[in-house]
Amino acid sequence: MKLVPNPLVVFVGGLLFTAAVQAAEPIQPVRPVQDVNLAQVELGKKLYFDPRLSRSGFISCNSCHNLSMGGTDNLKTSIGHNWQQGPINAPTVLNSSLNVAQFWDGRARDLKEQAGGPIENPKEMAFSHTLTVDVLRSIPEYAIEFRQVFGAGEITIDEVTEAIAEFEKTLVTPNGRFDRWLLGEEKAITADEKAGYELFKTSGCVACHNGEAVGGTSFQKMGVVEPYQTSNPAEGRIAVTGKDADRFSFKVPTLRNVELTYPYFHDGEAATLTDAVDLMGRLQLGRTYTPEENAQIVAFLKTLTGDQPRFELPVLPPSRDDTPPPRPFD
Ligand code: HEC
Numbered sequence: 001m002k003l004v005p006n007p008l009v010v011f012v013g014g015l016l017f018t019a020a021v022q023a024a025e026p027i028q029p030v031r032p033v034q035d036v037n038l039a040q041v042e043l044g045k046k047l048y049f050d051p052r053l054s055r056s057g058f059i060s061c062n063s064c065h066n067l068s069m070g071g072t073d074n075l076k077t078s079i080g081h082n083w084q085q086g087p088i089n090a091p092t093v094l095n096s097s098l099n100v101a102q103f104w105d106g107r108a109r110d111l112k113e114q115a116g117g118p119i120e121n122p123k124e125m126a127f128s129h130t131l132t133v134d135v136l137r138s139i140p141e142y143a144i145e146f147r148q149v150f151g152a153g154e155i156t157i158d159e160v161t162e163a164i165a166e167f168e169k170t171l172v173t174p175n176g177r178f179d180r181w182l183l184g185e186e187k188a189i190t191a192d193e194k195a196g197y198e199l200f201k202t203s204g205c206v207a208c209h210n211g212e213a214v215g216g217t218s219f220q221k222m223g224v225v226e227p228y229q230t231s232n233p234a235e236g237r238i239a240v241t242g243k244d245a246d247r248f249s250f251k252v253p254t255l256r257n258v259e260l261t262y263p264y265f266h267d268g269e270a271a272t273l274t275d276a277v278d279l280m281g282r283l284q285l286g287r288t289y290t291p292e293e294n295a296q297i298v299a300f301l302k303t304l305t306g307d308q309p310r311f312e313l314p315v316l317p318p319s320r321d322d323t324p325p326p327r328p329f330d
């Protein structure tokens, strides 16, 4: 009897594996909202829109992550407390639950950990967690709602960030034209858009921009083939790991809804998708696209715009006489 040599088994296994991977596209459709605690979501939505989480009483999460504008502020860098210039471009909150970690350098593990950051950041909302909790505790409707959602006990910052994170989980954008095409609706995208997708795959963009969010799955160097010139001092992932190899590595941004989230890159220096695609081709892949190719890729990227979150604007409970007052100018 002849034994089947091991390499053959491995080879056959390899073939099966390749076949399975080929059948699947490197991008998957965005799944609709799932597994959320609806009571937490409703509370988190109020907090997301409540400017009393800031020292000025004027800046809410929605100021910089405007849900009427793709979850961004469409500015190069954000405007914070006292009109301070922010250090870096505000990424979208849409589909941010799909990110491996939060922030350009990934310094927050998840949405809950992230949400505490901007409230305390002197250049953003410039408040303190203690004061946030004091404000919320002074408003009886909030006290009641927190108790209904989290049980007895005083409001804590932990509950605040948990509710906001739960609301953010609902900010997914399924049903974009590209997803409908992925799911078998042949006519959902045009021939040009499809050609753009082929270029996006064959020239290697999918190595970094893949998965459900078309990004958000890894940290990668900005300027693989050619260095990126910028006056922005951010150095990316090295701030977290301290490793030299991570200098100028940034979280690969999601390309979902990218048509809405201009300007582009961590410094906001690319004003248009045409510019962003041109730079990505040259700096990451050493490839210069013709104007036609660039336009096809841009056309493909615009098919990634999905259904935007829809809900009634929350009505916030009014402050009381003893609510700590806003301090807009200090
Ligand atoms: C003053 C503008 C501003 C405000 C207010 C603000 N953010 Fe941000 N947000 C930013 C900027 C800028 C970044 C990127 C910072 C970085 O990566 O270093 C960011 C990053 C994020 C991220 C990470 C997204 C990603 O892809 O990494 C999330 C999520 C987020 N903010 C949610 C919130 C929430 C929730 C609030 C309210 C509690 C809030 N933000 C308030 C400007 C703001």
Ligand code: HEC
Pocket (backbone or CB within 6 Å): 200, 203, 204, 205, 206, 207, 208, 209, 219, 220, 221, 222, 224, 249, 250, 251, 252, 253, 254, 255, 258, 261, 263, 264, 265, 266, 267, 273, 276, 277, 280, 281, 284, 285, 297
């Ligand atoms: C080696 C990994 C890698 C490859 C390959 C790559 N990208 Fe990127 N992409 C990134 C990173 C990292 C960023 C963020 C860079 C920054 O902000 O400094 C980015 C940013 C972008 C942005 C801006 C998104 C935003 O919201 O700011 C677009 C658009 C984009 N890439 C498209 C493409 C296209 C099109 C290709 C193929 C031509 C491509 N990328 C290839 C890693 C990659």
